[in-house]
Amino acid sequence: MSANIRYVGAWKRNDPALERDAIAMWTEMKILPPNVRPEDRAKQLVALAYVDDRLVGITTAEIQPFAPVRQRFAFMRILMRPEAEKSGISVPLTVACREELREWSVANPHEQVAGYAAIITAAGYGKKPVLPAGLTLVGYTPDGHQIRIYWWDHFRISI
Numbered sequence: 001m002s003a004n005i006r007y008v009g010a011w012k013r014n015d016p017a018l019e020r021d022a023i024a025m026w027t028e029m030k031i032l033p034p035n036v037r038p039e040d041r042a043k044q045l046v047a048l049a050y051v052d053d054r055l056v057g058i059t060t061a062e063i064q065p066f067a068p069v070r071q072r073f074a075f076m077r078i079l080m081r082p083e084a085e086k087s088g089i090s091v092p093l094t095v096a097c098r099e100e101l102r103e104w105s106v107a108n109p110h111e112q113v114a115g116y117a118a119i120i121t122a123a124g125y126g127k128k129p130v131l132p133a134g135l136t137l138v139g140y141t142p143d144g145h146q147i148r149i150y151w152w153d154h155f156r157i158s159i
Helices: 016-029 038-042 090-107
Strands: 005-009 045-051 054-066 071-080 113-120 136-140 146-151
Touching: 005 090, 016 038, 016 045, 016 054, 016 071, 045 071, 045 090, 054 090, 054 113, 071 090, 090 113
Parallel strands: 071 113
Antiparallel strands: 005 045, 045 054, 054 071, 113 146, 136 146
8 A cells, every 4th residue: 555645624524526525435335225426425525535546445424313422423434445454554543534524513513513433344443442533432232343433522412
């Protein structure tokens, strides 16, 4: 894997070039569920990783309530090309995603987004209570996948 790695923020930017790149990668990898339009998922882009000019990693997010803590979180998804999975790109991409979402949350406090979260579906990940990108284990889905969250420092719970 080349050392020329670039991380690009995309949250709420509606960048046609980034959206085209992501759609091309999803289409090539045949990764999206049949009921998901790539154009819709492209509006959820958060951060992308490029090696040279090749897109190798994509993060997307959806803001939704997380009932156990009664707050809204940006639930992140990550997709890496198989050849990039063990290259060390995924953690910096996850951090880029986190920081992109954090900056947006600070600028948009009325959205009341408490942090970011992920459901870990990949085997072999998540053996530590806190992952390198700061995601802390808080529970499991009914089918046994880990649920992890990260609270924003600037967020305050209304009591």
